[in-house]
Amino acid sequence: MLGGEYGPAVAKSIELLVAVGKIFEAERLIPIESAHVSGVSYKNLGDAGLEFLEEQADLGAKVRVKTTLNPAGMDLDRWMDLGVPEDFAVKQMRVIKAFKNIGIEATCTCTPYLIGHVPRFGSQIAWAESSAIAYSNSVIGARTNRESGPTTIASAITGRTPLCGYRLDENRAPQKIVIVNAKLKTPFEYSALGYLVGEKVGSAVPYFKGIFHPDLESLKALGAALATSGGIALYHIEGITPETLKFDDEKLKGLDKIGVDEKDLREASIRLSSEVKDPIICLGCPHCSLKELKHYAKILKDKRLRRRLIAFTSRGVYDQAEKEGCIKDIEHAGGRVFRDTCMVVAPLKEMGWREISTNSFKAAHYASSMGIATYLSAAEHVLREASA
């Protein structure tokens, strides 16, 4: 492959994977089963990234494994409704076209595992998007490192990745024990827990005790927040996630322990939250599942919103939600549901946004760093407070 017999794009990609393997001291490249590519929003890519992607497409690069795409900077059809400037939209569409030419499915979602891109337990995959990495490693038990946009593209078009990091058994063992002394109910509380623990354990592998019956939405929120404040790619929950059976008391002995209680969680949300006057309610970081959209639709049924509400989801989930009638219920109350994008990767400032309220610590973290005042609370709370 390095010799150029598969074309210049493959040769360049192998060169990249070998170089990355070298810095992480990988002994060889191994095959992967699927890829998920980040670095899609023109807001982050800029002209530099756009040029690179167009050149890859022109060189004839084609993916060899199933490859999905992270959110873009806008709803690809309804960008005008979102207030995205036209020059941005033109560049964004060029980015999408380049990805499609490489053979990547323009799913534009951070939750590929909700729309049929579900790796097997133990399979080697090359995924970017920190929240999807945490989900696939921890909840599914697939194996990926914290990949970047260019490395996932290289892995997708070669079907290879360096064997290192979380791909190896010895690096998947718990490194810190987190004892949760709080009854967690909503994804918002799991998001708070993730943000707090990410701050405390950095990029270690946490092993949670004291979490019972989390739903998929809670695990999605937990992983997204863990990866935001820390660099966490893998976590375990006793009795819940699939690899915990390997770790008996003997293996956990001697690990540092940290405790988290309800007061800690409340303080974390107060710390990251700012005061707002007339925020846009933003839900869907990570992208809403069907269950979440149904839940919001139920709260809003026959109500009227006093504020703007925007929920973000994937096209796959949107289409199901439309069939179930929940898009109609949310719109009837005055809310909107957009696809392909979210409050983290859309050009919020250029769209004229100043304040949001959300249930996601990940969204709050990034929106605040973009200068958008953000209020944090449970989805149920912000929706009920804003509707009558």
Place this chain on the structure above:
Amino acid sequence: MKFHGRTIVGGSAEGVALVSVEPVSFYGGVDPETGIVTEPRHCIEGENVKNRVLIFPRGKGSTVGSYVIYRMKKRGVAPSAILNSETDMIITTGCVIAGIPLMDRFDEEFFRILRTGNLLKLNASEGWVELISNLS
């Protein structure tokens, strides 16, 4: 005087050293059109990296920095080579896709001896850097 390091991206180059004691972020920290370092209060703020042998500890900041290195190369304002103490994924990715020689993990005296303005010759594929003249 010759120094030895680890080859990450091969190739040879010759150029005047620009040494930063601080990590460098290409995304937001360097102007991709001119090659001028724009990060406020950075130790090499205002310097131009174009055709220099750029020496710094490691990368920092957004992974989009890789694409910025690529763009600079296309514009002809990229460094001729990059030498790090311990390189990372952002810099490695940028150098591979742009085709810029990259080395790291040098002999101990390397960072003590080299100064901005030194004329250097290097062959990253063979893993060496030579100090041609120490005029600065």
